[in-house]
Amino acid sequence: MLNWSYIQQILPLFEHALWLTIEISFIGILIAFIIGLISSDIIFYQIPILTSLINAYVNFFRNTPLLLHLFFIYYGLPRAFNIAPSF
Numbered sequence: 033m034l035n036w037s038y039i040q041q042i043l044p045l046f047e048h049a050l051w052l053t054i055e056i057s058f059i060g061i062l063i064a065f066i067i068g069l070i071s072s073d074i075i076f077y078q079i080p081i082l083t084s085l086i087n088a089y090v091n092f093f094r095n096t097p098l099l100l101h102l103f104f105i106y107y108g109l110p111r112a113f114n115i116a117p118s119f
Contacts, residue, residue: 074086
């Protein structure tokens, strides 16, 4: 049986988490858009050294699985920068 009082008690927490998720997603999409726009301009105008760097960047992210990137972010970055996750 559902405990409605408990659901009413934790509903503000879910609302806060929803808005935090939307905020983080918007910031990530904006940063990705800016990086993509700058990268496409560099490739379009064939800037010699930067074109090679951007092509290597694109090929790296295209040719490695997303799970590998997520593992690196979750396990590698805290060790590299000596930070502890807050969860």
